[in-house]
Structure formats: structure tokens, C-alpha cells
Amino acid sequence: MSATPPAGSASLKLARSNRQSDSRKRADRVGDLSLRLICTAAAVLAAIVLILIAKEVIEGAQPAFAKYGLSFITHEEWAPPLEVFGGKGLILGTLITSAMALAIGAPVAISIAIFLALLAPDGVRNVVSPLVEMLAAVPSVILGFWGLLILGPFLAGTVEPFLHEWLGFIPLFGTPQTTGASIFNAGLILTIMVIPIIASVSRDLFMAVPSDLQDGAAALGSTRWEVIRGVVLPTTLSGMLAACLLGLGRALGEAIAVSQVVGGGTESHISLFRNGGTMASLIALQFPSAISALHYASLYYLAALLLVIGVAANLAASYVGHRFGGAPAR
Amino acid sequence: MRLGRRDPSQEFDPTQPLVATGNLRRRHFVSRAFQCLAVAAAVGAVAVLVIVVTAVVSHGASAINWDFITKGAPEGVGPDLVGTAIIVGIATLIAMPVGVLIALFLTEYAGRRSTRPVQLLLDVMNGMPSIIIAVFAYILIVEATKKESGLAGAFALSIIMVPLIARGTQEVLNLVPRPQREAADALGVARWRSVLTIILPAARAGIVTSTLLSVARAAGETAPLLLLSSLFKDETFQFNPLEPLPNVPVRIFQLSEEANPEGFTKAWGLSLILIVIILALGLGSRALLNRSKRKMS
Numbered sequence: 193m194s195a196t197p198p199a200g201s202a203s204l205k206l207a208r209s210n211r212q213s214d215s216r217k218r219a220d221r222v223g224d225l226s227l228r229l230i231c232t233a234a235a236v237l238a239a240i241v242l243i244l245i246a247k248e249v250i251e252g253a254q255p256a257f258a259k260y261g262l263s264f265i266t267h268e269e270w271a272p273p274l275e276v277f278g279g280k281g282l283i284l285g286t287l288i289t290s291a292m293a294l295a296i297g298a299p300v301a302i303s304i305a306i307f308l309a310l311l312a313p314d315g316v317r318n319v320v321s322p323l324v325e326m327l328a329a330v331p332s333v334i335l336g337f338w339g340l341l342i343l344g345p346f347l348a349g350t351v352e353p354f355l356h357e358w359l360g361f362i363p364l365f366g367t368p369q370t371t372g373a374s375i376f377n378a379g380l381i382l383t384i385m386v387i388p389i390i391a392s393v394s395r396d397l398f399m400a401v402p403s404d405l406q407d408g409a410a411a412l413g414s415t416r417w418e419v420i421r422g423v424v425l426p427t428t429l430s431g432m433l434a435a436c437l438l439g440l441g442r443a444l445g446e447a448i449a450v451s452q453v454v455g456g457g458t459e460s461h462i463s464l465f466r467n468g469g470t471m472a473s474l475i476a477l478q479f480p481s482a483i484s485a486l487h488y489a490s491l492y493y494l495a496a497l498l499l500v501i502g503v504a505a506n507l508a509a510s511y512v513g514h515r516f517g518g519a520p521a522r
Numbered sequence: 523m524r525l526g527r528r529d530p531s532q533e534f535d536p537t538q539p540l541v542a543t544g545n546l547r548r549r550h551f552v553s554r555a556f557q558c559l560a561v562a563a564a565v566g567a568v569a570v571l572v573i574v575v576t577a578v579v580s581h582g583a584s585a586i587n588w589d590f591i592t593k594g595a596p597e598g599v600g601p602d603l604v605g606t607a608i609i610v611g612i613a614t615l616i617a618m619p620v621g622v623l624i625a626l627f628l629t630e631y632a633g634r635r636s637t638r639p640v641q642l643l644l645d646v647m648n649g650m651p652s653i654i655i656a657v658f659a660y661i662l663i664v665e666a667t668k669k670e671s672g673l674a675g676a677f678a679l680s681i682i683m684v685p686l687i688a689r690g691t692q693e694v695l696n697l698v699p700r701p702q703r704e705a706a707d708a709l710g711v712a713r714w715r716s717v718l719t720i721i722l723p724a725a726r727a728g729i730v731t732s733t734l735l736s737v738a739r740a741a742g743e744t745a746p747l748l749l750l751s752s753l754f755k756d757e758t759f760q761f762n763p764l765e766p767l768p769n770v771p772v773r774i775f776q777l778s779e780e781a782n783p784e785g786f787t788k789a790w791g792l793s794l795i796l797i798v799i800i801l802a803l804g805l806g807s808r809a810l811l812n813r814s815k816r817k818m819s
Contacts, residue, residue: 220712230623231623234619234623235623238620238644238684238685238688239640242643245658249657300563300567303564307560311561323571325804326804329800329801330574330800332744334574334578337778342577417554418549420556446651472651480749495657503646506648506649
């Protein structure tokens with residue numbers, strides 16, 4: 193690598209430069225080694241933190257796990273004063289809100305991505321793209337506050353009675369409550385949060401589809417939509433799945449915004465218009481004022497469940513993204 | 523790809539005008555309908571952003587004046603702003619070196635076998651719900667010291683920031699032109715010198731950008747601070763990070779939980795300040811990144 197003068201040179205000048213380059217070489221060896229070590233240490237540190245997170249949370253959950261075992265998942269009652277804890281209602285709430293966020297958010301986000309990557313002229317794309325990403329930058333506490341004060345009353349006054357009247361025979365659309373704090377509201381807030389994530393990942397995917405394929409399909413007489421339907425969507429299917437899993441991970445773990453709009457219940461029910469709770473939101477609501485060791489342990493139990501589901505969603509996203517080609521999930 | 527089915531009863535007529543009929547007309551219609559849906563979806567997303575921001579601005583603007591920004595409770599929120607600045611500042615000081623070093627490890631030192639696991643690690647860290655990081659920091663620091671503190675909050679925020687900084691830095695490091703590295707190698711410059719004097723300076727704008735973006739993200743993170751720095755003294759300015767520091771997100775959260783119209787106004791004002799800071803950081807870093815990318819390519 194470094195230029196060394198020929199060894200054993202008689203000239204004084206060369207000898208000096210030789211000595212200089214020796215010390216420089218030594219410094220380089222030390223410098224190279226230490227920079228490599230520091231960088232590696234940083235990566236190892238991140239790994240240690242991740243392992244520590246898993247270890248501490250799962251250890252914290254031990255007392256609750258010892259007491260309830262897996263029946264925690266199927267038991268419904270959550271009553272801190274009585275020292276009775278069961279997570280069924282919260283798990284159900286988490287699943288319903290996240291499913292709702294994905295069911296509404298994924299098609300909308302993918303449509304946005306189609307618009308941004310394939311339909312919009314450059315000028316429009318350069319304006320709308322940053323705007324969609326700004327939606328992701330709005331802090332969850334502000335979104336939750338907005339959901340509580342503005343979206344909630346609107347839903348309770350207008351949307352929920354309407355849906356209840358027309359679709360009330362489906363148990364999902366039960367009797368609305370007057371406060372506006374509901375599972376439905378939480379699901380909508382989560383929808384707003386997952387859309388920018390899925391949209392920006394899918395947009396990058398769509399932009400990476402080779403234009404040869406699209407041009408070929410167009411040359412065969414396909415309309416714009418048939419090109420998208422027949423070429424773009426099938427080649428990026430796995431990537432879109434990965435994007436949705438990322439969005440799911442975000443929706444499952446969102447604590448603050450949900451805790452503001454969901455109303456803080458713990459029962460298990462499937463009416464969207466009643467208040468409820470999710471695992472993450474209950475941790476945020478009750479952790480600061482937990483009343484007993486078992487209460488803490490049960491919250492840790494919820495956190496551990498959330499950790500497992502969240503990591504699984506992320507690993508699945510990464511696996512799907514890499515395994516089935518397409519751009520790697522970010 | 524379904525192409526138009528030919529109708530056997532219809533004879534070819536060269537004098538017919540060239541307009542879409544029958545099946546093709548239907549296909550054009552379907553295509554246009556879906557394009558309209560896509561446009562509508564984009565408009566909807568932008569509309570939601572506009573509605574939220576408008577609500578924050580219209581409710582928050584009336585709350586904001588000089589006293590609101592500079593004074594302590596009850597009339598102002600100065601301590602919250604100072605506390606958030608301190609917490610996020612410390613978090614940045616922790617996260618930036620670690621994030622940049624991890625990015626350097628990935629681009630300069632990692633072999634084929636260690637790249638994938640570290641990438642995966644960053645992905646998992648990035649997707650980790652912030653409430654879990656909060657619970658972790660609570661067990662690790664607050665339970666051990668029996669006291670909430672701004673420092674614990676900063677620690678949790680730094681865990682959130684590291685993957686963001688590492689990812690962004692890695693992207694710009696990969697953009698540093700290959701000939702620059704090769705020229706350094708050809709001159710016999712040692713790897714560590716070329717990293718410190720050529721590669722990192724070339725990527726400086728990108729590193730600053732990703733750090734700013736992660737600061738924007740951390741400034742609004744509520745869950746960690748709710749668990750780690752929420753039992754603060756209310757009225758006065760606090761500067762000691764070993765004590766719980768008042769901060770903006772937790773204050774908004776607490777005010778939103780109390781049904782008090784005056785508190786709501788205050789929360790709107792705080793939301794406005796926070797959202798302006800975050801959007802400014804986002805836009806500023808984006809402009810910086812675009813400029814540096816143009817310069818590099």
C-alpha cells in the first residue's frame with residue numbers, strides 16, 4: 193500500500209525518508225487497526241443493546257409469566273386493584289386497530305405510490321412526494337391530540353351514527369359513544385401513520401421496475417392500467433408485502449397517539465365504536481402510575497409480547513424483501 | 523395482458539374512423555378510472571396533512587406570543603422548550619458518533635458475511651416500537667437509580683436515532699465516487715487516513731442531513747420521555763439532566779389528557795412550535811441533501 197524506498201539505501205537523505213516512512217507506517221498500522229476496531233465496536237454495541245432490550249423486557253415479565261403463563265393471552269379481565277391481569281382485550285384491540293389501519297392504509301398508500309412513481313409529471317411528484325413524507329414526520333402526540341379534539345367529535349357526531357344506521361347489523365359497527373374516543377378513531381389515526389411508510393417504500397419499488405418491461409407491454413397495446421396491473425404490480429408484489437409488514441410493525445407498536453384517542457378500556461369486544469385499548473397504549477397509560485409489582489410485571493408481559501410480534505414483523509419484512517427479489521425493504 | 527377480442531361478425535372496414543369502440547373503450551375507461559383513484563389517493567393524503575397542519579396553526583397561533591415562549595408556568599412554556607433542547611442535544615451527542623461509526627463499518631470494513639446481519643440489526647432497531655425502548659431504559663436506568671432523569675430519556679432517544687443516522691450516512695458514503703477512493707489508494711494513503719480526510723468530508727452534508735432528520739424524529743418522540751422524564755418540577759427552568767426535565771411532547775400529552783380548555787390552547791401552541799421546528803428541520807435537511815447530491819454526481 194504505502195510507497196517504501198528501497199531498503200539498504202546508502203544515501204543519508206533516503207535513509208531519513210526511510211525512517212520517516214517507518215514511523216508513518218507504524219502510525220498507519222495503529223490508525224488502521226484502531227479505526228477498524230472502533231467501527232466494529234459500534235456495530236457490536238448496537239447488537240448488545242438489542243439483545244439487552246430483549247433480555248431486560250423478558251426478565252421483567254417473569255413474575256407475570258410465572259403467575260399466568262400463556263393463559264394471560266386468553267384471559268380477559270384487567271383489574272389492577274384486584275391484582276388480576278389478562279391481556280385478551282388488549283391483544284384483540286391491537287389486532288383490530290392494526291388490521292383496520294392496513295386494510296384502509298395499504299390500498300391507499302399503494303395508489304399514492306402508483307401515482308407518484310408512474311403517473312405524476314416530475315413537477316407534481318417533486319411537490320407531492322415531500323408532502324407525503326412530511327405526513328410521516330408529524331409527531332404522534334400531535335396527531336393523537338388532533339384525533340382527540342377534532343377527529344373524535346366529528347366521528348362521534350357524523351360518521352359513526354351514519355355507519356351504525358346503515359351497517360349496524362354487522363357487529364363491528366355497534367352503538368356509537370358520545371365521547372369520540374373509540375377503536376375506530378384509533379384505527380383511523382394509525383391509518384394516517386402507516387400510509388406514508390407504505391407509500392414511500394412502494395414508490396421506490398415502482399420506480400425501480402425496468403422501463404423496458406413497461407414499454408414492451410405498452411407497445412403490445414396495453415392501457416396505462418394494464419401495464420400497471422400486468423407488469424408493475426406482479427414484479428413488485430414481494431416488496432409491497434414487505435412494505436405492508438413494515439407498516440404493520442409501526443401500527444402495532446404505536447403507543448402515544450392510540451392512547452390519546454382510544455379511551456383506555458381493557459375489555460375485549462369487537463365493536464369499533466366503543467372505547468378499548470391496545471397493548472402499546474395501555475403501557476403508555478398505566479406505566480407511569482402502576483400500583484404494584486405484579487402490575488409492572490404484567491405491563492412488561494405486554495411489552496414482551498409486543499416485542500416478539502414487532503421483531504417478527506420486521507424480520508418477515510426483511511426476509512420477504514430479500515428472498516423474493518425486488519428492492520430491499522428499508 | 524388481455525388484448526381486444528376480435529368480433530367475427532364485424533368486417534374490417536378501412537373507412538371507419540379510428541376511435542376506440544367496444545372492448546377497447548371499456549379498457550380505456552377502466553384505465554382512466556384507476557388513474558383517477560390513484561390521483562384521489564394522493565390528493566387525500568395531502569389533504570389530511572393540510573387539515574392537521576391547519577388545525578394546529580389555527581388553534582395554536584393565538585396562544586403564541588413572546589411570554590409564551592420565554593416564560594415559565596403558568597403563562598409560558600419556556601422550560602419545556604429548554605428541556606427538549608437539552609434532552610435531544612444529549613441524545614444527538616450519543617447517537618451521532620455511534621451511527622456514523624456503524625455506517626463506516628458497513629461501507630468500509632464489513633465483509634460479505636457481516637454486512638447482512640448488521641443491516642438486519644439496524645432494520646430491527648428501526649422498527650422497534652418506541653414504547654419498548656422506553657420500557658427497556660426504564661428497567662435499565664430508572665429502576666436502578668430509583669429516579670427518572672432527562673439523561674435516561676436522552677439514552678432512549680439515542681437508541682431511536684442510531685439506526686436512522688446509520689442508514690442515512692451509509693447511503694451517502696456509498697455515493698462517494700469510487701475514483702476518489704482509488705486515487706487515495708494509488709497514492710499509498712492508508713485506509714484510516716483516506717476515511718478521515720477524504721471519505722468522511724465528502725459525505726459531510728449527508729451525515730448532517732441524516733442527523734437533522736433523526737433530531738426531527740426524536741424531538742417529537744413522546745413514549746420514552748413519558749416513562750423516563752415526566753415527573754418534573756412544573757414551574758421553573760430546569761437545566762440538570764440528572765433530574766427529570768420538562769419537555770414539549772410530554773407536556774402536550776399531559777395537557778391533552780386533562781379536560782381543560784386553557785390547557786388545550788397551551789397544547790395547541792406547543793404543538794405549533796414543535797411542528798414548525800420539525801417541518802423546518804425536514805425541509806432544511808432535504809434541501810441540503812439535494813444540493814450535496816447534485817455536487818457529488
